[in-house]
Amino acid sequence: MASKVLHAYYNDDDVLMLAVKKVKAAKHHIEEVYCPFPVHGLDKAMGLAPTRIAITSFIYGCIGLGVAVLMMNFIMIEDWPQDIGGKPSFSYIENMPAFVPIMFELTVFFAAHLMVITFYMRSRLWPFKKAENPDVRTTDDHFIMEIEIHDNENELKDLLADTGTVEINIVEKNLH
Amino acid sequence: MYTISSKIKLGSIILMVVGALGIGWGFLAAPSTEAEAMEMVASHGDGHEGDHESSVPHLDEGEGVARGPILEQEGEHTEGGEDAEVETGHAMSHETHVLHQLQNKPWAALYVAAFFFFMIALGVLAFYAIQRAAQAGWSPLLFRVMEGITAYIVPGGIIVFVILVLSVLHMNHLFVWMDPEVVAHDELIQGKSGYLNGWFFLLRAVIFLGGWILYREYSRKLSLKQDEATDDSNFKMNFRISAAFLVFYLITESMMSWDWIMSVDPHWFSTLFGWYIFASMFVSGITVIAMVTVYLKSKGYLELVNDSHIHDLAKFMFGISIFWTYLWFSQFMLIWYANIPEEVTYYVTRIADYKLPFFGMVAMNFLFPVLLLMNSDYKRINWFVIMAGIVILAGHYMDIFNAIMPATVGDQWYIGIPEIGAILFFAGLFIFWIFRALASQPLQPKRNPFIEESKHFHY
Numbered sequence: 183m184a185s186k187v188l189h190a191y192y193n194d195d196d197v198l199m200l201a202v203k204k205v206k207a208a209k210h211h212i213e214e215v216y217c218p219f220p221v222h223g224l225d226k227a228m229g230l231a232p233t234r235i236a237i238t239s240f241i242y243g244c245i246g247l248g249v250a251v252l253m254m255n256f257i258m259i260e261d262w263p264q265d266i267g268g269k270p271s272f273s274y275i276e277n278m279p280a281f282v283p284i285m286f287e288l289t290v291f292f293a294a295h296l297m298v299i300t301f302y303m304r305s306r307l308w309p310f311k312k313a314e315n316p317d318v319r320t321t322d323d324h325f326i327m328e329i330e331i332h333d334n335e336n337e338l339k340d341l342l343a344d345t346g347t348v349e350i351n352i353v354e355k356n357l358h
Numbered sequence: 359m360y361t362i363s364s365k366i367k368l369g370s371i372i373l374m375v376v377g378a379l380g381i382g383w384g385f386l387a388a389p390s391t392e393a394e395a396m397e398m399v400a401s402h403g404d405g406h407e408g409d410h411e412s413s414v415p416h417l418d419e420g421e422g423v424a425r426g427p428i429l430e431q432e433g434e435h436t437e438g439g440e441d442a443e444v445e446t447g448h449a450m451s452h453e454t455h456v457l458h459q460l461q462n463k464p465w466a467a468l469y470v471a472a473f474f475f476f477m478i479a480l481g482v483l484a485f486y487a488i489q490r491a492a493q494a495g496w497s498p499l500l501f502r503v504m505e506g507i508t509a510y511i512v513p514g515g516i517i518v519f520v521i522l523v524l525s526v527l528h529m530n531h532l533f534v535w536m537d538p539e540v541v542a543h544d545e546l547i548q549g550k551s552g553y554l555n556g557w558f559f560l561l562r563a564v565i566f567l568g569g570w571i572l573y574r575e576y577s578r579k580l581s582l583k584q585d586e587a588t589d590d591s592n593f594k595m596n597f598r599i600s601a602a603f604l605v606f607y608l609i610t611e612s613m614m615s616w617d618w619i620m621s622v623d624p625h626w627f628s629t630l631f632g633w634y635i636f637a638s639m640f641v642s643g644i645t646v647i648a649m650v651t652v653y654l655k656s657k658g659y660l661e662l663v664n665d666s667h668i669h670d671l672a673k674f675m676f677g678i679s680i681f682w683t684y685l686w687f688s689q690f691m692l693i694w695y696a697n698i699p700e701e702v703t704y705y706v707t708r709i710a711d712y713k714l715p716f717f718g719m720v721a722m723n724f725l726f727p728v729l730l731l732m733n734s735d736y737k738r739i740n741w742f743v744i745m746a747g748i749v750i751l752a753g754h755y756m757d758i759f760n761a762i763m764p765a766t767v768g769d770q771w772y773i774g775i776p777e778i779g780a781i782l783f784f785a786g787l788f789i790f791w792i793f794r795a796l797a798s799q800p801l802q803p804k805r806n807p808f809i810e811e812s813k814h815f816h817y
Contacts, residue, residue: 240732268697279691 185330187213189316190342191349192325195221201327201345202227208341214328216320235304239297246292250285316353324348360659362797366789373786380779384464387776392453395460399770458531459770465530466766469521471780473618474642474758475788476514477635478751481643482507483574484607484636485674490577490600495811496670499663501581502801503651507643508574509795510788515567522563522618526556532766535624547624554621562617566610573603585804593807611636619758622765626704630689635761637682641723642754644674645747650792652740659801665738666817672737675750679727682754686720708760711769715756722753755781 192198198221205212212228225232255274258281263271270276302308320326329338331352339350389395486504489497525532534540535547535554547554577596584592612632620631628634648671654660655668693701708716730746731737763771803809 236734279687279694282687282691 185355186335186352187355188329188331188335188338188342189349189351189353190327190329190345190347191317191319191351192327192346193323193348194346195219195224195325197346198325198327199224199227201342201347204345205327205329205341210329210338210341212327213330214326216315216317216326216328218321218323218325221325235297235301238300239293242296242300243289243293245296246289247285249292250281250288254281254284316355359799360654360797360801362793363657366793370786370790370793373782374790375786377779377781377783377786380775381464381468381783382779384467384776384779388461388464389457390461392451392457395457396453398460399456456770459767462531462766463770463772464776465521465532466762467776467780469518469532469766470755470758470762470777471784472514472517472521473762474755474781475510475784476518477639477758478642478646478788479508479510479514479792480570480611481639481641482647483511483570483643484604484611484640485643485647486577487573487600487603487607490596491604493597493808495808496667496815497812498803498806498808499660499812499815500647500651500667500671501803501806502799503654503660503796504647505578505581505799506796507646507650507792508578510791511574512571513787513791514784515571518618519563519567523560526560532762533621533624534765535621550624554624559617559621562613566614569603569606569610573599573606577603581803582799584806585800587805590805590807593805611639619761622762623704626701628689628693628701628704630685634682634685634689637678637685638754638757641675641678641682642751644671644678645750647671648675648743649747650796652744654796654801656740662802662813664815666815668740668743669734669737669817670815672731672743672746675743675746676727676731676737679723679731679750682757683720683724686723704764707764707768712760712764712771716760719753719756719760722749722756726750726753 190201192201195217198215198217202212202215202224206227206229215224215228217224251274258271258277259274265271269280274281315321316328317324317326331338335352342350389398482504486501486508488494489501489504521532524530525536528536531537535550536556541547541551577599580592580596580599584590584596615632615635619635620627648668651660651663651671652668655663690705693705726749727746730742730749736742759773759777806812
């Protein structure tokens with residue numbers, strides 16, 4: 183469904199932060215903020231929930247450790263327990279120090295790569311994805327705050343007028 | 359301005375008195391004749407006699423005297439677990455050996471605890487110098503806390519030095535290479551006697567301690583002068599001497615670990631040992647900074663210290679704990695993997711006789727901090743940091759215990775009255791001394807160029 187959104191342009195991150203706080207205080211829902219670089223504290227000002235990606239990473243690391251242990255236990259101890267240079271392959275624990283480098287690396291490998299993939303999936307990033315920025319200037323030196331309009335166009339414009347905005351546009355947009 | 363609370367004063371004095379009684383009991387209870395020693399071993403009724411025949415620590419002293427020039431035999435002894443003395447028909451009897459181990463027990467207990475608390479102060483000093491040399495913006499608020507803790511380096515260093523002097527004077531058998539009889543029969547130690555001889559050993563100790571104490575006192579003086587100064591010249595000077603100290607410290611700390619720790623096993627050597635001991639003292643030092651900071655904050659003396667400072671300290675505790683484990687494992691795994699007999703005895707004795715302390719300390723120094731301090735929220739919970747800190751400190755006491763005990767008391771180890779007494783005594787002295795030093799000056803530096811940044815530090 184197509185609906186109208188308001189794009190308020192800013193050219194300074196401090197001004198943007200103040201505007202976000204003001205809009206939040208007036209209980210308007212901020213649809214999105216487009217920035218050319220990370221603005222510290224913007225997520226807090228917008229009231230976004232903290233990320234849980236570190237938790238997923240920890241779980242992936244545990245899986246990686248499990249994979250390493252099961253793999254080497256099967257290959258080196260159960261399947262073909264050879265005597266290689268006198269290393270004790272009678273049980274996993276006896277030969278464990280030799281396996282630790284692989285256990286460590288696989289833990290890190292799983293934790294890192296699966297977390298990155300999780301990040302890509304959650305933020306919908308992939309090659310050939312169509313860029314979503316509403317104005318090319320948001321990748322250079324402008325910030326846009328996007329607010330959905332529910333018949334309150336004038337009220338919003340009045341509110342934003344004295345927040346230091348440099349431009350206000352009303353655009354038709356297909357909301358997800 | 360902090361004033362030392364009467365509870366801390368009284369508590370630390372009680373700790374010192376109880377600890378001193380424990381240490382004294384340890385010396386009184388040590389056997390003076392072989393017959394007494396054997397009686398003590400027998401009365402434990404745990405079959406030490408039988409164990410002993412196959413145990414390896416025995417080799418440490420035994421082989422030194424026994425083996426003579428035949429290097430290859432060591433491997434056979436180790437792997438066969440045979441008694442070196444019996445096989446080579448060595449002169450020192452089993453009874454003499456046990457007597458020496460039991461006589462070493464109170465000395466080793468004293469030495470481990472003395473070194474442990476001294477190394478905390480030294481670790482804090484290294485951390486402090488790094489903060490100054492790195493011009494860290496978050497930590498100036500904690501400089502007085504660190505300076506308070508490093509005050510212990512003077513009495514602690516002197517006590518460790520006195521124990522070393524007493525060793526050189528043959529009051530104990532902590533360092534086997536100091537025994538001229540052993541050296542006379544041991545070509546390996548003879549070969550090292552250019553480095554391992556009493557006078558040179560003490561001279562090095564004087565240089566190490568002198569350098570560390572000199573830096574500590576001078577840096578503290580400059581730090582206090584900076585408060586009253588009108589320019590930053592004291593601060594800049596402190597920056598320069600801290601950078602110079604770090605160079606001096608890295609060299610002397612490494613040599614100190616060879617001298618004071620590694621030389622109890624004069625047949626054994628490891629190249630990363632200095633780093634390993636460094637990691638242990640560094641993480642213990644950071645842990646104590648965090649604990650003292652949390653305590654002072656809870657009493658309302660450090661109101662500008664916020665959760666972000668604690669968070670940073672906890673991150674250091676977490677990271678350096680992993681660094682310690684990395685070095686512990688690197689040392690263990692390289693020796694285990696190659697299994698060269700002359701190196702591997704070190705671990706064979708520890709795994710044979712110190713299984714629980716040896717692997718227990720890995721759990722305390724690695725698993726606990728990793729799981730407790732991984733979560734970023736937990737690093738801000740003060741009591742959580744204290745609990746993790748207690749485990750880390752206990753773990754690093756065990757680390758020094760595992761480094762000293764196998765070579766000095768062998769399988770006669772036990773964490774009993776002498777060990778706990780020594781811990782209590784030095785804990786009491788440590789607490790008394792550092793809180794006295796903390797109470798002597800305002801807890802917040804005034805004119806540090808980074809103090810404003812530190813006050814508003816936010817992670």
